[in-house]
Amino acid sequence: MMQGTEARGAPSTHEFIAPGATLGVMGGGQLARMFAHAAQKMGYAVAVLDPDPTSPAGLVAHHHIRSGYQDAAGLAEMAQCSAAVTTEFENVPASSLAMLATLAASRPVAPGAAAVAVCQDRAAEKAHFVRCGVPCAPHALVESAAQIAGIDASLLPGILKTTRLGYDGKGQVRVTGRDELAAAWVELGSVSCVLEKLLPLAFEISVIVARGADGVVVHLPAQQNLHRDGVLAVTRVPAPDLGAELQATAVAAAGRIATALGYVGVLCVEFFVLQDGALVANEMAPRPHNSGHYSIDACDVSQFDLQVRAMTGAPLVAPRLHSPCVMLNLLGDLWFDVGREVEPDWASVLALPGVHLHLYGKAEARPGRKMGHLTVTAVDAMQADAVARQAAARLGLEVW
Ligand code: ADP
Ligand code: MG
Numbered sequence: 001m002m003q004g005t006e007a008r009g010a011p012s013t014h015e016f017i018a019p020g021a022t023l024g025v026m027g028g029g030q031l032a033r034m035f036a037h038a039a040q041k042m043g044y045a046v047a048v049l050d051p052d053p054t055s056p057a058g059l060v061a062h063h064h065i066r067s068g069y070q071d072a073a074g075l076a077e078m079a080q081c082s083a084a085v086t087t088e089f090e091n092v093p094a095s096s097l098a099m100l101a102t103l104a105a106s107r108p109v110a111p112g113a114a115a116v117a118v119c120q121d122r123a124a125e126k127a128h129f130v131r132c133g134v135p136c137a138p139h140a141l142v143e144s145a146a147q148i149a150g151i152d153a154s155l156l157p158g159i160l161k162t163t164r165l166g167y168d169g170k171g172q173v174r175v176t177g178r179d180e181l182a183a184a185w186v187e188l189g190s191v192s193c194v195l196e197k198l199l200p201l202a203f204e205i206s207v208i209v210a211r212g213a214d215g216v217v218v219h220l221p222a223q224q225n226l227h228r229d230g231v232l233a234v235t236r237v238p239a240p241d242l243g244a245e246l247q248a249t250a251v252a253a254a255g256r257i258a259t260a261l262g263y264v265g266v267l268c269v270e271f272f273v274l275q276d277g278a279l280v281a282n283e284m285a286p287r288p289h290n291s292g293h294y295s296i297d298a299c300d301v302s303q304f305d306l307q308v309r310a311m312t313g314a315p316l317v318a319p320r321l322h323s324p325c326v327m328l329n330l331l332g333d334l335w336f337d338v339g340r341e342v343e344p345d346w347a348s349v350l351a352l353p354g355v356h357l358h359l360y361g362k363a364e365a366r367p368g369r370k371m372g373h374l375t376v377t378a379v380d381a382m383q384a385d386a387v388a389r390q391a392a393a394r395l396g397l398e399v400w
Contacts, residue, residue: 017312019043024082028055030360032088038304079103110264169230207254210306298325323377326388335365
């Protein structure tokens, strides 16, 4: 089983925010909901800021501030009621995080605005990887039609991605030649983009690290991820195709990336492993990540526990994977059978051993919408895989 690199016994030198305090989270989706569960388990109250009255986290929080992310009154209320504030998605404007930090001068906002700003911008993100000595895909900025003529031919075929606001395969187009590139840039709204060379992937992994205000870094074991249509479908831990040496390289790279940002909180770095065995950083998220949901049921400290610990100044101890596992994402498509809305047969999957069902409390299922996930834990990876395949078959999910 994997261990974090730098566990330590000494208490944090930073002021510890004790249970009983209120912890704030910007955004009310499923990540904030699972954060709230972890915080509440430890005795904290939770405040969620999200305009949606039925947001998954708003439904379970002690306080739901229903305002926009840049609303001055909402931000002031958040700062007033919270002992510390974190964020559940990177597109909370960095200016809002900066404003929160000034409104609550003595209280931590983790991660900080400057670190989040790097994660919001694919070009800045790649520059940061390179600064940390971590390879990324060959790429070039595309900010005008004129630039397209001068793009190095070695970057084609490639993937054109918007510099900002892309997620789950949205905001990107695959292109083979220069004409397609020009059309794709217009299709994406003629906004600032990054063209990346299309790389020959063998498989994809991600590494989640948590860094405390005192600089201690711990990590979860690397997870192997399968995407379908740009959306995460299956995560397996331990990563079946990842050797120990490459895993150590990826973990060390993720730690360097967090440390060089002066990062406080949970950070996920996605990597490609190429067909020649090379490791390439893809992108990072300044928060818990869909690929880390398995840690709730398969590790003794989950990514959400780490988020609570990092923001409260609690000691970060190395998480331990206690059960090999497979996580399956449950997208809204599951609720539709030949166009008719049906409730998936949960009882049939709950009859299988080691199945942990998580549903996010979203009122409406829509194709592609993340509705929940299911983690199968077992004594060994073979059994976890076998049961997960049975669960997938019972739900009508495509098998890997
Ligand atoms: P998103 O923000 O939507 O997750 P990513 O940059 O992670 O965007 O790209 C989504 C997926 O597209 C990746 O997980 C990978 O499968 C594929 N992909 C992205 N960039 C490349 C690349 N340069 N070469 C090959 N495949 C890529
Ligand atoms: Mg991605």
